[in-house]
Amino acid sequence: MASAALKDELDIVIPTIRNLDFLEMWRSFFEQYHLIIVQDGDPSKTIKVPDGFDYELYNRNDINKILGPRSSCISFKDSACRCFGYMVSKKKYIYTIDDDCFVAKDPSGKDINALEQHIKNLLCPSTPNFFNTLYDPFREGADYVRGYPFSLREGVPTAVSHGLWLNIPDYDAPTQLVKPLERNTRYVDMVLTIPKGTLFPMCGMNLAFDRELIGPAMYFGLMGDGQPIGRYDDMWAGWCCKVICDHLGLGIKTGLPYIYHSKASNPFVNLKKEYLGIFWQEEIIPFFQSHNFSKDCTTVQKCYVELSKQVKEKLGKVDPYFLKLADAMVTWIEAWDMLNPPNKDSANASSK
């Protein structure tokens, strides 16, 4: 079984400010894996983890101690802090999940093993260069359809698996306000590759990735305490990852698996966090859509540093926040390379 095979190759990263009771529900699916818990907020608070889980826990004091001055790139009082967990992991794969996400049921009523589906997604190739109308051609019972070029059928390595949510959909504050009662009840039995050249809104609630392939680009930015915006952490990571994956010939899949998202966050609080992002994204999206990497960008790190320069140059005009973010992007890469000496992970990433 795919998931059993990855027992020693995958960490589960959970950002939290509370006791992790939600893990009880995931016990049968998560218990065999190692957890990296990133405690947000007050470091003196004790987070309870149910018995029987294998975990390490980092609070703000730990982050400051490990990264020193470079800890400035890790957000505080925002779930964006989760990316610290990506950095300290030594595994090939990461699965990250929010602590208000429960096990969903498929249409037959069976519990969905989200992690197993993510592993399936990551272990088979992506097809970003041409759309297959029967979706993931590597799925059992499916294949490439007539007219799909044979030279493209090998696919490309999959770097990211983006899962979805039943019950509370991942809406922005304005949509939450307008449709407070909307629930996602539709189970779409499908995985597909986001085509090359197309951006998407990557949600960090239920997300897996290959950290050897794309880890250094999975930076969740500067959000929360002392920052002018929130709720764009995963979006920022998604836009950066997508353009880098497109450049390096890697794939991003979206669709299955679903988790059950239990609770809508407060739309009024969200609006306050989001409103600058809502303006800014109108300039950020064209920036990413028109972005091209130079030929020297042969590793994720090189791509990311070049991207940070462009962010400074082109988005710095939008708001000084982006100057700070661009610097933090560089700090993030320095911190990543400090904890993941380049002769190991980066060499792998660049050989793909």
Next chain:
Amino acid sequence: MASAALKDELDIVIPTIRNLDFLEMWRSFFEQYHLIIVQDGDPSKTIKVPDGFDYELYNRNDINKILGPRSSCISFKDSACRCFGYMVSKKKYIYTIDDDCFVAKDPSGKDINALEQHIKNLLCPSTPNFFNTLYDPFREGADYVRGYPFSLREGVPTAVSHGLWLNIPDYDAPTQLVKPLERNTRYVDMVLTIPKGTLFPMCGMNLAFDRELIGPAMYFGLMGDGQPIGRYDDMWAGWCCKVICDHLGLGIKTGLPYIYHSKASNPFVNLKKEYLGIFWQEEIIPFFQSHNFSKDCTTVQKCYVELSKQVKEKLGKVDPYFLKLADAMVTWIEAWDMLNPPNKDSANASSK
């Protein structure tokens, strides 16, 4: 109800060589619409149409009489002849279906009204400029997710609705030979927009489109009698339509509705028809992927004529067949404009 509203605005085009017994199964869904039957092969043969359907039927003699020397652009002994039906229609919308396609059932066991779903798809906007992870945001119970730029939420007009097939999947001959028993049993409850810049394999089996928006690009090429290839008619139309839609800011949707495809065609016969196409598509796809229209191309007709010149120049080197095809593309536009005087349809198309 959407479908009732379009009663006078949609024609159903069916290419056939046999009696249309399959219409009995579609009676309750099709009876209110006008059918355009394009009889392929021996024109002296009589095609029986079940009582109660409103139809017009064209055989090869009719096509020759109506188009004169321009009838050379309409394929013979190949279902590509169906595009003649698109040309003689005077309606805004076309639905085309193969005569071996039956009514499929949804997971609850209910008969699927394919036409009604196509109309839904065509009547609401497409979103080619950014991927929405909950798929069609205009569907009931769905919306744009967090991080989707607000400036793109109006969408663009939908020109094409590409439906899928349960039972026999639309595989090429090599895949048919390797997987003779594979059946598509998975009902994916979803419609999505094919992103801008991404090509897809458009199948003509279960296809609807807005002929005012994209009709002149829906040419199914030269296939069958006297031609070196077959089974690339709908693919050709799909590639041309996609690049033109991308250029003109129109959308193409794929997914629901499903029909039940009853019978696999003979893979040995198919291999003979396809094998040149299998080679050629390796050059055709990069041609379309790198194609850019000039700014003068403000209507579908202008785009199509410019595309024909590029086909001649760039694909003519691949095989002389493409020189012939490029000429036929121009003839097709002349014939289209003859039957659809530009002051009516083209003016509409260019105003979008």
